[in-house]
Amino acid sequence: xxxxxxxxxxxxxxxxxxxxxxxxxxxxxxxxxxxxxxxxxxxxxxxxxxxxxxxxxxxxxxxxxxxxxxxxxxxxxxxxxxxxxxxxxxxxxxxxxxxxxxxxxxxxxxxxxxxxxxxxxxxxxxxxxxxxxxxxxxxxxxxxxxxxxxxxxxxxxxxxxxxxxxxxxxxxxxxxxxxxxxxxxxxxxxxxxxxxxxxxxxxxxxxxxxxxxxxxxxxxxxxxxxxxxxxxxxxxxxxxxxxxxxxxxxxxxxxxxxxxxxxxxxxxxxxxxxxxxxxxxxxxxxxxxxxxxxxxxxxxxxxxxxxxxxxxxxxx
Amino acid sequence: xxxxxxxxxxxxxxxxxxxxxxxxxxxxxxxxxxxxxxxxxxxxxxxxxxxxxxxxxxxxxxxxxxxxxxxxxxxxxxxxxxxxxxxxxxxxxxxxxxxxxxxxxxxxxxxxxxxxxxxxxxxxxxxxxxxxxxxxxxxxxxxxxxxxxxxxxxxxxxxxxxxxxxxxxxxxxxxxxxxxxxxxxxxxxxxxxxxxxxxxxxxxxxxxxxxxxxxxxxxxxxxxxxxxxxxxxxxxxxxxxxxxxxxxxxxxxxxxxxxxxxxxxxxxxxxxxxxxxxxxxxxxxxxxxxxxxxxxxxxxxxxxxxxxxxxxxxxxxxxxxxxxxxxxxxxxxxxxxxxxxxxxxxxxxxxxxxxxxxxxxxxxxxxxxxxxxxxxxxxxxxxxxxxxxxxxxxxxxxxxxxxxxxxxxxxxxxxxxxxxxxxxxxxxxxxxxxxxxxxxxxxxxxxxxxxxxxxxxxxxxxxxxxxxxxxxxxxxxxxxxxxxxxxxxxxxxxxxxxx
Numbered sequence: 033x034x035x036x037x038x039x040x041x042x043x044x045x046x047x048x049x050x051x052x053x054x055x056x057x058x059x060x061x062x063x064x065x066x067x068x069x070x071x072x073x074x075x076x077x078x079x080x081x082x083x084x085x086x087x088x089x090x091x092x093x094x095x096x097x098x099x100x101x102x103x104x105x106x107x108x109x110x111x112x113x114x115x116x117x118x119x120x121x122x123x124x125x126x127x128x129x130x131x132x133x134x135x136x137x138x139x140x141x142x143x144x145x146x147x148x149x150x151x152x153x154x155x156x157x158x159x160x161x162x163x164x165x166x167x168x169x170x171x172x173x174x175x176x177x178x179x180x181x182x183x184x185x186x187x188x189x190x191x192x193x194x195x196x197x198x199x200x201x202x203x204x205x206x207x208x209x210x211x212x213x214x215x216x217x218x219x220x221x222x223x224x225x226x227x228x229x230x231x232x233x234x235x236x237x238x239x240x241x242x243x244x245x246x247x248x249x250x251x252x253x254x255x256x257x258x259x260x261x262x263x264x265x266x267x268x269x270x271x272x273x274x275x276x277x278x279x280x281x282x283x284x285x286x287x288x289x290x291x292x293x294x295x296x297x298x299x300x301x302x303x304x305x306x307x308x309x310x311x312x313x314x315x316x317x318x319x320x321x322x323x324x325x326x327x328x329x330x331x332x333x334x335x336x337x338x339x340x341x342x343x344x345x346x347x348x
Numbered sequence: 349x350x351x352x353x354x355x356x357x358x359x360x361x362x363x364x365x366x367x368x369x370x371x372x373x374x375x376x377x378x379x380x381x382x383x384x385x386x387x388x389x390x391x392x393x394x395x396x397x398x399x400x401x402x403x404x405x406x407x408x409x410x411x412x413x414x415x416x417x418x419x420x421x422x423x424x425x426x427x428x429x430x431x432x433x434x435x436x437x438x439x440x441x442x443x444x445x446x447x448x449x450x451x452x453x454x455x456x457x458x459x460x461x462x463x464x465x466x467x468x469x470x471x472x473x474x475x476x477x478x479x480x481x482x483x484x485x486x487x488x489x490x491x492x493x494x495x496x497x498x499x500x501x502x503x504x505x506x507x508x509x510x511x512x513x514x515x516x517x518x519x520x521x522x523x524x525x526x527x528x529x530x531x532x533x534x535x536x537x538x539x540x541x542x543x544x545x546x547x548x549x550x551x552x553x554x555x556x557x558x559x560x561x562x563x564x565x566x567x568x569x570x571x572x573x574x575x576x577x578x579x580x581x582x583x584x585x586x587x588x589x590x591x592x593x594x595x596x597x598x599x600x601x602x603x604x605x606x607x608x609x610x611x612x613x614x615x616x617x618x619x620x621x622x623x624x625x626x627x628x629x630x631x632x633x634x635x636x637x638x639x640x641x642x643x644x645x646x647x648x649x650x651x652x653x654x655x656x657x658x659x660x661x662x663x664x665x666x667x668x669x670x671x672x673x674x675x676x677x678x679x680x681x682x683x684x685x686x687x688x689x690x691x692x693x694x695x696x697x698x699x700x701x702x703x704x705x706x707x708x709x710x711x712x713x714x715x716x717x718x719x720x721x722x723x724x725x726x727x728x729x730x731x732x733x734x735x736x737x738x739x740x741x742x743x744x745x746x747x748x749x750x751x752x753x754x755x756x757x758x759x760x761x762x763x764x765x766x767x768x769x770x771x772x773x774x775x776x777x778x779x780x781x782x783x784x785x786x787x788x789x790x791x792x793x794x795x796x797x798x799x800x801x802x803x804x805x806x807x808x809x810x811x812x813x814x815x816x817x818x819x820x821x822x823x824x825x826x827x828x829x830x831x832x833x834x835x836x837x838x839x840x841x842x843x844x845x846x847x
Contacts, residue, residue, distance in 0.1 A: 064735025065743065070389065071475045072397030073742055074756055077471035078477060086473075114389040115542050116526040126543065181574050188582040196582040197575050199544050199566060294570045296543025304543075307705075307734070308389050 040333075044326050048256055051322040052104075055099050055315050065089075066200065066309035070113060085112070087311075100315065110312025115306065119316045122301060129199060130290070130297035133213050133220070134282035138275070140221030141228055145271075148225075149232025156237060164229065171226025180292040181217040197293040216293040220286065224278050231274055235267040268339050276332030280325035280332075369517070374828065374844040379564035381585045382838060383576050385592060387569040391527035391540065394467060397475045399755055399836045402512040404546055404567045407839040409450075410515035410531035413441055413460065413494075414506055418458060419539060420665050422506050426455060426516055436501040436788040441494040447555045449518040450536035457488035463516050479508040501786045503793050507758050510835065534560035534841045545569065561828070561844035580606070580821065587822040587829060589838045592707065596653040600821050609816035611832035612652045612665035613769045614757035617655075619700075619707060619716060619811030620741075620750045624771040627698075628748060632690035634808035638676035640683035640723045641716060647814045654817035660801040663815040665834045666757045668797040672805040672812075683723040695724020700749040702729060703737040704762030709751040712813065716751070735770030742769050744827070753816055755836060759802050763809060770809055777803045 067083040068075070084090050088099065103109055109120045141146045152164040188196035194215050200208045238262055239245065248258045286298030294300070298317060305313035383454065388400040393410060407415060415425035424430075427441040431439045433488040466472050468480035473739040483501050487495040498505065507754060529537045532555070535548035545568045550560055568585055570576045573592045577600070579585045591597045591608075601608040619641075643657035649676040656664055659672030687695060702713040717727040727749070732740070747769075756763075764781045766773040780803055784796030803813065818833045828843040 062735060063733075063739035065738060068738050068743070069735065070396065073738070073760075074397055074759065075475035076470065076478050079473060079475050082470045083473065116390060122542070129543075136837075159694070177572075181572075181578065184575065184578045184582075189578050189582075192582060196584050197570060198579070198584060199541075201541060275743040292543060292572050292575050294568070294572075294575065296541060300543050304387060309735070 040330055044323070044330075047326055048319060048323055052101065052315070052319055053097070057093075058309050059314060060093055060096070064158065064309065066311055069228030069309040076322055093099060100312075104316075104319075109316055112228065112305075112310055112313050112320060114308050114310045114313070119313050122313065122342045123317060124318055126296060126298045126301045128202060128281060129213075129295050130286055130299060133217055133286055133290075133295065133297060134279065136217035137220035137282055138279055140217055141224035141278070142275070144221070144225040145232055145343065149229045149271075150236055150264070152229070152233040153236035153240060154259065159336070161209070163234075164233075168226040168229045171223055172230075174223065176219055176290045177292050178221055179222060180216060180289050183215045183219055184293070199295050209297050214291075216286075216289045216295060219292075220282060220289055222280070227278070228271060232267065235270045239263045239267045265339060267335060272332055272335055272339065276329050281330045283321060283324045283328070369650070372846065374561050374825075374842070375847055376844070377563055378561075378845040380565065380587065380826070380840060380843060380845075381566050381568060381842070383570050383579065383585045384567050384572050385573075385576070385590075386839065387543065388546075391529040391537070391546070392517075392525035393515055394517065395473045395475075395526060397513075399757075401603050402836040403838045405529055405531070405533075406512045406515065406837040407533060407841060408535045408565065408837075409529050409533045409537055409548060410512070411533050412509055412511070413443075413514060414513045414514075416510050416835035416837070417596075418832060418834070418839075419831045420667060420832070422510055425510070425513045426460070430506070434788075436742075436786075437498050439496045439498070439505065441496070443492040443494060444555055447494055447532050448528075449516060449521070449532055450551055450553075451521055453518045453520055453530075455516060455518075455532055457492045457494045458491070459519055460494050460516060461488055462487045462519055463600065464514075466522075467513065476508070476511070476513045476515055479511070479513055481727055482712050502787060503785050503787050503797075504758055510709045512836065516541045535562075538564075543569070545696060560841050562840060565840045574744065580823075586826055589820055590833070591819045591821050592816070594650075594654045596749050597653055597654060597819050597821060603760040605824060606821055607824050607826075608821045609818060609829070609831040612663060613755070613816045613818050613829070613833040614655060614666060614835065615662050615753045615755040615816040616658055616661055616663055617712065617753045617813045617816055619663065619712075619813060620752055620770055621810050622745060622748050622769070622771055623773070623809060624745070625748050627690070627692065627696055630690050631807065633692065635676065636683040636686035636690065636723065636779075637720065637725065637811060640720055640725070641679040641811055641813070642719060643673060643813060645678075646712060647717070649715045650708055651814065651817060654819060655814040656817075658804040658812050658815050659753070660812055661810070662797075662801045663757065663759050665815070665832050668794050670798045670801045673776055674803060675805050676808065680723050687724060687791065688705055692724070692756070695726065695729065697726040698748045699728045699730055700751065701732050701737070701741055701747050702751050704731050705734045705840040706751075706753065708753070708816075713751050716811070743770050744772060749811075755816075757835065760797070760804075763800070763804050772804070772807070772809045774803065774807060777807075802821050 050346045067080050067089060071080060071083060088096055109118060111323045112119050112122055115122060148164050152161045155161045184196050194211055202209050245258060245263055248262050286297055287303050290297040290300040291303060302314060302317040384403055386400040386731050388404050389396055389398050391405055393401045393405055408661040409424045413425055413427040414422050417423045426444055426447060427442050430439055430441045431438055443457055449455060461756050464480055464483060466485060467474040468477050482498050484497045484499045516532060517525055518530050533652045534554045535552055538547040538549050540546045542644060545566050550563050570579055576588050577596055580588055597608050600606045618815045623629050647655045647657055659675050662669050700713055702710050713729055717729055720727055761781060762768050763772055764778045780796055780799045784800055786792060787793040787796050820829055822829055823847045827846050829840060
């Protein structure tokens with residue numbers, strides 16, 4: 033186990049180093065002078081030069097990169113040009129929105145996908161299966177932002193039961209905050225549910241054809257026990273893999289839905305930061321998201337062992 | 349006693365004069381939720397030209413010596429009034445007494461002097477130090493008098509003093525202005541929930557005891573146009589400062605719950621033309637294009653009829669406007685004849701680069717491409733990302749045509765810079781502009797700023813299309829919202845709720 037953790041630790045460091053170098057290089061060659069974008073097209077040349085010097089943009093590549101890595105290692109990180117605060121503080125305050133949003137979305141997705149997937153597999157090629165499959169097809173085809181706007185029109189404009197975007201803040205109005213996250217989580221969750229349902233169904237179908245399932249049935253076990261006690265656990269491995277990938281994607285990819293619902297989350301932060309060329313924020317959020325994806329996948333690896341004891345992580 | 353009576357009489361008179369007979373007297377109280385699409389990059393208007401900053405804080409949190417009223421005139425702000433010496437070099441501002449910042453610091457002549465001197469130093473980050481470095485010396489004979497001596501006559505000095513770049517910051521709290529703005533305005537900053545909203549509350553110590561009417565104002569940042577309208581219809585917001593999609597303005601205007609104002613702004617949408625790139629270096633070609641564009645059709649097709657056609661780089665809402673839309677009337681035959689005279693009897697092909705972030709620009713690009721194709725000019729449309737636009741078009745001038753809105757008022761001076769991205773080089777214009785800046789009186793300003801507009805119109809420097817409409821949308825109960833936007837601001841000082 034220790035060897036495994038060490039191996040994972042080294043690969044995480046390597047990934048983060050490569051990501052940091054890539055994101056820094058990309059932002060370095062990105063067209064558009066950050067100082068000009070920050071100050072606008074009517075700014076005087078003197079102020080532009082002063083801002084470039086203050087941001088260190090007049091320094092060579094390696095000096096700028098080294099300075100950034102140094103600040104990360106010291107634990108201070110960069111300073112947002114737009115908000116005038118430490119990027120680390122920004123990330124932690126935005127994570128308080130994106131984290132719960134992603135969890136809620138995944139909870140909705142799993143709560144829908146597992147029962148529907150199992151139901152469809154057990155009723156293969158019958159009308160119930162066809163209906164579920166048709167539903168997931170729609171789910172796969174609909175883009176998130178459009179579903180978000182539809183939900184908003186229905187729940188906020190038509191029925192008036194939810195607010196149309198915005199976020200009051202956990203400390204001020206806990207229930208209101210939870211409500212504010214529900215519609216965007218539903219929009220994200222429904223689409224994830226479509227993917228997971230299809231996957232659960234196909235994985236379940238495969239397992240149900242295995243010999244041990246036939247044996248279990250032959251023993252005279254109840255169909256319930258066969259499906260939930262024997263088949264489901266084995267069917268879960270591929271579902272878990274996709275779950276992990278989706279979770280990482282959700283943390284990183286709530287960008288569009290956060291913009292539709294104007295949630296002050298990580299996705300909206302990085303989206304605005306790119307437009308405003310708030311480079312310290314872009315760099316560190318991208319780095320953080322890469323780390324989140326790697327860590328979530330690591331947790332998924334651990335959970336394989338919990339689901340299936342035959343899988344050992346230390347490779348012995 | 350007699351003085352008090354006189355004071356009340358004056359106030360009464362003002363209320364009677366300024367209130368049209370059909371409307372009610374303003375009521376105090378209530379809160380207003382305003383939607384502004386872009387979140388401002390910091391809250392200090394003296395550190396950045398982003399319009400989003402001024403829209404949130406200008407006249408609400410911060411004030412300058414001079415303010416702009418809803419009709420575009422310059423009115424006393426923190427200065428009660430000012431006098432200009434006969435030679436146009438010395439401005440004497442009488443500052444208001446008893447003005448305090450939201451943190452309790454007093455505003456006086458020393459603070460005003462410190463602000464103007466601070467803004468003139470580029471290292472302090474003001475994007476327009478040139479507004480201030482024409483100041484030779486500032487004297488403060490007493491606490492409420494500020495005497496500013498200029499190096500040379502500057503006809504735009506008062507206009508610049510009314511810009512967001514010239515608002516007054518407190519000497520103690522200026523360092524945190526980006527995240528904790530402290531001003532003298534009618535509303536004091538409460539908090540900025542980053543990524544979501546800026547909240548402000550009535551400032552009880554405001555120098556005008558009758559204002560503001562509202563208790564609280566919140567600016568919410570909703571970028572997506574569909575989400576803005578959903579939030580308005582759901583009742584989460586009360587006002588959309590300026591609606592991005594004119595087609596939805598039409599729809600909302602028909603809804604009994606809302607009202608839409610189609611006023612003017614300081615912005616001009618132009619087809620910027622690279623005057624050094626062939627064939628656009630040929631005056632005849634530029635004039636042919638000017639004749640080939642049907643401006644009213646552009647307004648109808650791109651803005652659904654909202655907006656005003658223009659004939660030069662000057663908005664109808666800015667003083668000294670001259671209507672030059674008749675200079676190049678829509679006339680495709682004339683355009684073809686001019687092209688033939690210029691040596692392009694069969695027309696030519698060119699590329700227009702449109703910035704992806706502005707939907708009006710992309711739409712206008714398509715409409716213009718169609719109009720120009722009718723006289724034989726074949727345009728290829730290329731959509732570019734904003735950073736690319738800044739880099740390739742604005743800085744490196746690698747373009748033939750592009751489409752963009754210039755939002756600042758009084759910005760005709762950009763035509764006096766030959767290295768600006770239009771690459772327009774005219775001694776005649778530079779002389780006229782210099783004369784305008786040196787004009788000591790109204791007649792002189794009117795004459796020379798008018799001349800400036802005429803010269804660039806005659807040279808057809810750019811395709812002058814239309815002045816952008818203001819298009820605020822609000823609930824019918826919102827009163828006192830500005831119909832026109834003669835400066836970049838969403839001023840909530842005199843806004844109130846009809847009961």
